Amino acid sequence: MKKLLILVFASGFVFNSCSKDDDEPVNEFSLVGIWHPSREIVVSGNNGVTLSNTAYSGCFLTSTFDFKSNNTLVSNIFELNTSDNCVSAGIETVPYTYDHNAKKLVIEGENVEIVSRTVNELQIVSEYDDRNGDGIDDKIIFVLVKT
Numbered sequence: 001m002k003k004l005l006i007l008v009f010a011s012g013f014v015f016n017s018c019s020k021d022d023d024e025p026v027n028e029f030s031l032v033g034i035w036h037p038s039r040e041i042v043v044s045g046n047n048g049v050t051l052s053n054t055a056y057s058g059c060f061l062t063s064t065f066d067f068k069s070n071n072t073l074v075s076n077i078f079e080l081n082t083s084d085n086c087v088s089a090g091i092e093t094v095p096y097t098y099d100h101n102a103k104k105l106v107i108e109g110e111n112v113e114i115v116s117r118t119v120n121e122l123q124i125v126s127e128y129d130d131r132n133g134d135g136i137d138d139k140i141i142f143v144l145v146k147t
Contacts, residue, residue, distance in 0.1 A: 041123070045139060071098075122144045123144075
C-alpha cells in the first residue's frame with residue numbers, strides 16, 4: 001500500500017491570486033485538498049506513445065488522498081474484500097513537501113515526478129513497468145482529480 005500511496009500522490013490546485021494590472025484571476029496551483037483517483041495512463045518507454053488511458057472504476061474511486069496544509073498526506077484506499085464488499089484498506093498519514101516553482105513533490109522522502117497539474121487534475125508517475133512486453137519500462141501515470 002505504501003508503494004501505491006507514493007505513486008498515487010501528487011495533486012491539488014487552488015487558484016486565488018490576481019494580476020496587479022487588471023485584477024483578473026491568475027491560476028496558482030495548491031496541492032492542499034482532497035483528491036480522488038481518476039485514471040491510469042501508460043506511456044511507452046520506447047517511443048513516448050500513449051499505450052492506454054484507462055478510467056478507474058468501482059470501489060477504488062472512493063479512495064481519498066487528503067493533502068493537508070500542515071504537510072501531511074492522509075490516504076484512505078478502498079478495495080474489494082473477499083466478499084466483494086468495498087472496504088477501507090486502512091488510513092495512512094505520511095509527510096510530504098511540495099515546491100511549486102520547482103514542480104517538485106516529495107512524499108515520505110520519495111521524489112514523485114509530476115507530469116501535469118491543473119486546477120482540478122494532477123498527473124504523477126506512480127511507477128515504471130514494462131506493460132507492453134518490449135523489454136523497456138513504460139511510464140505509469142496515476143491521475144488524481146480534486147473535489
